[in-house]
Amino acid sequence: MRTERAATLRVQNLSKRYGSGETAVQAVKGVSLEVSPGEIVLIMGPSGSGKTTLLSMLGALLRPTEGRIELDGLVLSELSEGRLPDIRLRHFGFVFQDFNLLSALSALDNVAIVAELAGLGRKAARARARALLEELGLGARLHFLPEQLSGGEKQRVAIARALVNEPALLLADEPTANLDSHHGHETMRLLRRIAKEQGKSVLIVSHDARIQDIADRVLWLEDGEFKEMRSLATDPVCGMTVEREKAVSAQWEGKSYYFCCRGCREEFLAGPQRFGKATARERE
């Protein structure tokens, strides 16, 4: 029973320009966004559309050129550079595409060290890390090194690490890109469970359309701006989200299908019945 609390994250008119003069790149243009506690927001968009730039600004990893970011009443865009590491440590949980675990540390220590950075004693940090990992089903993997874990397990360790300091907001950039579809989906369900059970806000950036169904809200970023999603379709072969106007298309049994490239279209036409189910995902 989620009551309507104030938004966890409130972003107003956020812009980022890289470089200056002729070579300047306007990566994000006047983006506004609110995320409520327990809400899962998925930001999709083609490569180069500014997703990573936006996420980095939201996570206090990158200073915006313009705009205001407010997290739990704290105005990040007004804080001095020196305070940001501590804000990242306590208020954000980061999940990366390639996991970024410390290769010399066990699963347990990878999680515990982040709690220690936030000032917890070694023993307490390890106890908290252990509890979290067990909750995420990694009780038997506590003392494994990252290289001994599967991709899905590594991402779960990374999620435990993101949760260990009890942040209000989880930020994940392409969390499923290095996982097969089974583990990718499992990771997404885990993020959903965390959001719903613990009331955490989760912001995911991805161009993997297969994870749309776990999100409460899907936003489409293109050329640094949020756009309507209506003109989008899912390539039934590879699962990528494509824009109808720009995509290659084909007709089958009276319906239109859209593809990211000619290869997918040909594969589809070789045996359309194999991909028939994907039509259910098509957005009108």
Added chain:
Amino acid sequence: MGYLAWRNLTQSKTRFLLSVGGVALALALVLVLDAILAGFEGPLAAPIERSGADVWVSQKGVRNLHMVLSTLPEGVVEVVAGVPGVASVTPMLYTTQMLRGPRGSRSSYVFGLPADAQAGKPAGAWPPGAGEVILDSGLGQVLGLEAGDTARVFGRNFRVAGFATGLSNPLNGVSFLRLEDFARLRRSRDTVSFVLVRVGPGRSAEEVARRIEEEVEGVSALSRAAFARRERAVVRDMGADAINIMNLAGLLIGLAVMALVMYTATLSRRAEYGVLKALGASSGHLYRVVLAQALYSVGLGLGLAVALTLVLPLVLSALGLNLPLQLTWASLLKAGGMALVVAGAASALPMRQIAGLDPARVYRGGAR
């Protein structure tokens, strides 16, 4: 955070061995060269420092032992004895000779002293009888002589009466004859080389030396400390310069190797430090981790280097080589201190880049 440093250091066995081994070899190079120098310089003035004489009186202008000729009329001995503050005087004859034995030959100081010498005599087997010689034990080894054997000195046979310890240096052995034997064989009946003085209780050697130079014609008089200092300076000028240059080169090479090892150790973890920074580690945290890693490397490397330096003489002597090595605290402190500074700086150097790194980079395929 210490455990991250430790795991980073030890995670890969090969890298750990290369890292600590590299530091150890670098430090061992420094320590061994130092030990060679100390082994060489340490005993240089031993015959003076262990003489028990407070003041050495010599022919005017002679201010050390090595390669000098000092001749004083015998009468000077009594005159020196009369100077206020002088408690005892011992006449000494001195020259440098090639001594031969069954195993080899070696240049040696030869001292002639009266049986009742108050100073200058070695501890242990004293006095030698007529026709007997006392050898420093190091010299005895080189020559291959044992007690009762015959040594050739001044072209005559002398019976080895016993051994003195701790007087030889890498340049010279030391041997003792009776003053009378020395005088007879060298036809120096009415002269002495040095007068060894002991001063009375409460007297300063420097003060008495000055009085002697004032009151006795044609002599120089130096306190034991001053005489030993001159001796070292002379010998160092003759040979130790080369060792000193080697030593400096060794130190620079050792430190450079170590700096490279430590620099690489941090650099190879750059991406992971970048991740920690993105997660919220402060620069202070990161510096602490790499400095701890440098500390562990230097600690382990220094321990290993000391072990190597202590084992080396055993190995050398098993190979039949005689290289006196003397590991000193000063050298340990110097090597350890410099290693810490250099290793710390070298491992922290890449951190400057990481500290200046845009933390958003980890979201762009890591900080690589």
